[in-house]
Amino acid sequence: MKMQVTTAAAMLLTALTLAGCERSPQPEPLSQTADFALPEPISNNAVAVADGPEGPTLYSFNGLKAGKTWKDTSNAAFACVIATRSCKTIASVPVPEGRLASAAVTVAGKIYIFGGYSVAANGDELSTPEVFAFDPATGRYEQKADMPTPVDDMLAVPYQNRFIYLISGWHDEANVSVVQMFDTQTGAWTEATPFPGTPVFGHSGGIAGNSIIVSDGVASVFADGKRKFVAAKLTWRGDIDPNNPTQISWRGVDAHSGVVKYRMAAIGDDAGQRIIFAGGGDNPYNYDGIGYDGVPAKPSGGFFAYDLKSDKWIELGRLAEPGMDHRGLAKAGQEYYILGGMDAEQNVTDRIVKFRIDR
Numbered sequence: 001m002k003m004q005v006t007t008a009a010a011m012l013l014t015a016l017t018l019a020g021c022e023r024s025p026q027p028e029p030l031s032q033t034a035d036f037a038l039p040e041p042i043s044n045n046a047v048a049v050a051d052g053p054e055g056p057t058l059y060s061f062n063g064l065k066a067g068k069t070w071k072d073t074s075n076a077a078f079a080c081v082i083a084t085r086s087c088k089t090i091a092s093v094p095v096p097e098g099r100l101a102s103a104a105v106t107v108a109g110k111i112y113i114f115g116g117y118s119v120a121a122n123g124d125e126l127s128t129p130e131v132f133a134f135d136p137a138t139g140r141y142e143q144k145a146d147m148p149t150p151v152d153d154m155l156a157v158p159y160q161n162r163f164i165y166l167i168s169g170w171h172d173e174a175n176v177s178v179v180q181m182f183d184t185q186t187g188a189w190t191e192a193t194p195f196p197g198t199p200v201f202g203h204s205g206g207i208a209g210n211s212i213i214v215s216d217g218v219a220s221v222f223a224d225g226k227r228k229f230v231a232a233k234l235t236w237r238g239d240i241d242p243n244n245p246t247q248i249s250w251r252g253v254d255a256h257s258g259v260v261k262y263r264m265a266a267i268g269d270d271a272g273q274r275i276i277f278a279g280g281g282d283n284p285y286n287y288d289g290i291g292y293d294g295v296p297a298k299p300s301g302g303f304f305a306y307d308l309k310s311d312k313w314i315e316l317g318r319l320a321e322p323g324m325d326h327r328g329l330a331k332a333g334q335e336y337y338i339l340g341g342m343d344a345e346q347n348v349t350d351r352i353v354k355f356r357i358d359r
Contacts, residue, residue: 001351003005006072023173027091030317031046031303031355034337036085038078041066042340044263044287048103048111049337052136054081056332059136060339061113062099064325066348068288070119073098079136080339082332094141095130100287103156105164106183110135112144112164117152119287127152131182148189149178153201155214157268163245166202167214175199176219181246192358193248197236201242203262206268206275207331209215212238212248213268215304216260217283231260236304237341240340244263253306257312265272265326265338267304269357274314276302276357281324289325289346296346301323301338303355306307321353 007068013200045063046356049056058080065072075098080087088181093113102116111134117125129146147166154169166180200217207213219232235255241247261280268275273331281289290296301322304315323341330337338353 003094016091030358031320031341031353033320034085034352034354036080037090037352037353038080038087038340040076040194041341042076042078043325043348044100045115045327045340046102046116047326047330047337047339048329049107049332050106050109050111050136051179052079054079054083056082057136058087058136058330058332058337058339059104059218060347061093061104061111061134062102063096063327063340064100064287064348068346068348070121070123073100073119073287075099080096091139092142093132094143095128098129101153101170101327104154105158105167107158107164108161110184112182112184113141114156114164115147115150115152115154115165117170125255129172133184144182145187145189147180148191148297149176149180151176151178151180153203153263155205157202157205157207157212159207159240159245160242163211165192165207167205167212167218168199168201168264170196170201172356177202183312190219190246193238193250195238195280196250197234197235197252198232199230200234200261203232204264204266204277204280206266208268208270208273208275208308210242211308212240213308215255215266215277215306216262216264217255218262222356225244226319230283231262233260237308237311246254253311254313256304257304262297263325263327264300265323265329267336269331270350272305272357273308274305275308276305276316276329276336277331278319278336279323279326279354281342289342297324297344299344305357316357317355319353319355321351323349323353
């Protein structure tokens with residue numbers, strides 16, 4: 001996915017830029033760097049939270065190590081116990097080589113890990129189809145039916161403590177609009193209503209109640225006779241029919257204010273009926289943090305939410321440490337956690353940032 005971005009290509013997506021965030025006074029910092037860290041620096045890692053043998057535990061799977069070359073793709077897994085504020089290495093994801101841009105979702109006590117992509121020595125990238133269910137109680141992985149359409153850098157959200165949707169994402173040579181629904185009870189795959197927006201990878205979002213929010217990402221366009229990757233500033237809301245989960249009513253809504261953010265950490269907040277977003281890069285890039293246009297990406301230091309009740313964006317606070325290259329936001333108790341990622345110098349980090357939302 002190493003291409004160059006041009007002004008001409010960016011102009012093709014100008015129509016995707018919409019009005020933004022509900023304005024409020026600049027919020028005070030509401031986050032801090034946790035007093036425990038991952039066993040090693042890791043970025044572009046799939047994250048989830050589940051009840052482990054020692055209580056609520058943060059989990060990280062796959063990702064990119066500090067060297068940021070094809071050799072540094074990883075299948076490592078880590079567990080961080082909230083009560084003891086300690087992290088350890090656990091059994092690796094059972095794949096032959098590392099994976100980038102995979103996704104992890106917790107349903108009924110198990111963590112489901114989807115796809116990602118592998119990187120060969122010559123730079124070739126391949127979307128991988130594997131699906132695993134990780135049992136925190138035993139520390140074991142069980143392989144499930146492969147994705148019908150292997151995708152990476154997709155959005156993954158759970159529904160009704162049974163289903164998992166994989167929305168858009170990259171498949172080998174192009175973005176796809178398909179919405180794939182996995183039934184954790186039967187192990188079967190079904191296609192849901194396709195994503196009607198511009199197909200993207202590296203987008204973020206979450207689910208609360210019956211509603212999904214999908215925001216930002218990178219689109220593939222053709223300009224000057226070549227394919228380019230450009231930031232796509234868009235937000236779509238999908239309302240699920242609870243009686244037929246394959247049916248999703250999609251509609252475009254206002255995008256957030258400011259620049260497009262790539263690979264934000266995000267999760268749904270059922271109690272607040274909103275989707276929380278944090279961090280993200282300001283310039284689309286491949287796995288090394290350097291933009292497709294050659295300009296290093298810089299991380300965002302803010303966190304904000306899309307309120308499903310009012311259909312508006314709300315600014316919430318500032319992160320203790322700006323971060324990017326995230327594949328999910330974890331919530332344990334009343335606190336949200338960002339595990340790893342990249343810092344302002346595009347260095348892969350082992351830090352854990354946490355924050356609370358008081359409104």
